[in-house]
Amino acid sequence: MFKEERNYNKFTWRDLGDIERGRPNLGLTVPVLAYRLLQYTLRDVLITESGVDKANDIFIKAGRLAGVQFCENLLNRELGFNEFIAQLQQVLKEQVIGILRIEKADMENMRFTLVVAEDLDCSGLPFTDEVVCQYDEGFIAGIFEAYTGKPFSVREIDCWASGERVCRFVAREVKVDK
């Protein structure tokens, strides 16, 4: 899995292992700082090795991969949109990832404004006048793609690091010319 050269992704949910069996005493969750240590150090190295754009691109792609697997394994994709969102909100809360809130949903044009409060990636970050949740952008896009079967683009428009107190994303379906 991690030692072979390849030019395609092969991550699946099974690669996460049997966490319950592996951590009978410590349990399923870790502190947010452990998650952020991994993400921020990895990101720091990626920036120095590959540049900011490439590092962001990698984070978006990784997030997308995670979002698709998350949706396929933890969510019921047969539900109608509103019920799916209610379920997503519930699962994100149970998994202590963040508090999802939909602010606007334009079903006709498949364009959504959603907010993640207490976001795992950035809540509490100091003001740096930038949005930093590229992994979340990919993650949300992956979830919407796995649910709708259509390509999605997600852009973060507000972030703790840009001075907001929530992360705000605009998700929209990417129309593909036939």
Place this chain on the structure above:
Amino acid sequence: MIEEVIEKLAILLQGRIPSRIDIERFDNEIEHELGEMLNQFIDFMQEIQEIIVPLSQGELQDIKLQSKNFLASPFKELHSRLLHLTWQATQVANGDYKQRVDFMGDFSEAFNSMIISLDHNEKLLKKKIDELEKALSHITKLEGILPICSNCKRIRLEGAAPENQDSWIQIESYISKRTEAQFSHGICPECMKKLYPELMK
């Protein structure tokens, strides 16, 4: 300079927005910086005042605050939550009772209880309607004026010729065909006396 700053702060403390300080006239670096910070403070307070009125009136769509206005952070959060609640309330109005409000204290509890009650009451109502519809489907009404033979009590079929004997059928057949009622036959005491007087002795 200090008098001017005090005057501006006094106005702010009264809940009003003063004019900005003209900082170009200050050569002293500290005075310049102080004036700049006070102006930023005035701008932030003005921005808050400008959005809090529409926010309190429920006009949520066109509100946008400067990202650097940290004084407005609670209002930004309130704005975001109100937008979300508006969306959720719309979904509930459309009959989606799966929505829940998280981490908004007493409001969450009240809103979620309301949705659960609405859901419960609607299910109860639907069940009652279903029961009533089922009951209604078992009831067949007989309406109108029925022509009946004053002697044998046969009823004439609708539109049938009165002079034709086949037009007249037994009242039991007539009712059985048009309703779900059924008849069991017996003889009343008066008829018994007429028909079987020997048995009545």
